[in-house]
Amino acid sequence: METDEGFEEFYRTTRHRVVTVLYALSGDLGEAQDAAQEAYVRAWQRWRRISEYEDAEAWVRTVGQRLLLNRWRKIRNGLTAYRRHGVQPSAGPPDENNVALVMALRRLPEEQRVAVVLHHLADLSVAEIATQTGAPSGTVKARLARGRKALATMLDTALPEEAAHA
Numbered sequence: 235m236e237t238d239e240g241f242e243e244f245y246r247t248t249r250h251r252v253v254t255v256l257y258a259l260s261g262d263l264g265e266a267q268d269a270a271q272e273a274y275v276r277a278w279q280r281w282r283r284i285s286e287y288e289d290a291e292a293w294v295r296t297v298g299q300r301l302l303l304n305r306w307r308k309i310r311n312g313l314t315a316y317r318r319h320g321v322q323p324s325a326g327p328p329d330e331n332n333v334a335l336v337m338a339l340r341r342l343p344e345e346q347r348v349a350v351v352l353h354h355l356a357d358l359s360v361a362e363i364a365t366q367t368g369a370p371s372g373t374v375k376a377r378l379a380r381g382r383k384a385l386a387t388m389l390d391t392a393l394p395e396e397a398a399h400a
Contacts, residue, residue, distance in 0.1 A: 241281045245274055250290045256298045265302060338388040346381030347354040349374055
């Protein structure tokens with residue numbers, strides 16, 4: 235795509251003033267530069283129309299000011315949410331059983347891992363897993379059975395149905 239006629243000259247002659255104004259408004263040179271850059275990108279994308287404006291620089295400045303205002307709103311809303319809800323409690327270290335389970339799941343073949351996770355963690359039925367994975371229901375049942383058996387061996391535990399028969 236060739237550069238639209240006149241945009242480079244417009245940018246070269248106005249960028250300093252636009253960044254200066256946005257810097258004065260925001261008090262943060264980095265934020266001002268980011269807003270100016272985004273405003274000039276938008277101007278370049280619409281240059282054929284904007285080049286006909288009486289004051290194209292005012293358009294870029296206005297867009298830059300609105301971008302700064304949106305950033306301030308996001309920061310303000312974040313602070314409001316922080317004040318309202320406080321600091322999120324830090325998560326403690328993972329339970330050793332969870333770590334062992336994740337390690338064992340990683341060792342399962344992918345098809346078995348998917349079946350076990352979707353069934354036991356996402357609470358999907360065999361039919362739903364079959365639909366999602368494109369495998370027949372019987373295949374899903376076999377993958378679940380093999381996956382459970384492998385996990386029981388890796389985690390050195392008995393399957394619930396084995397405990398009932400013992």
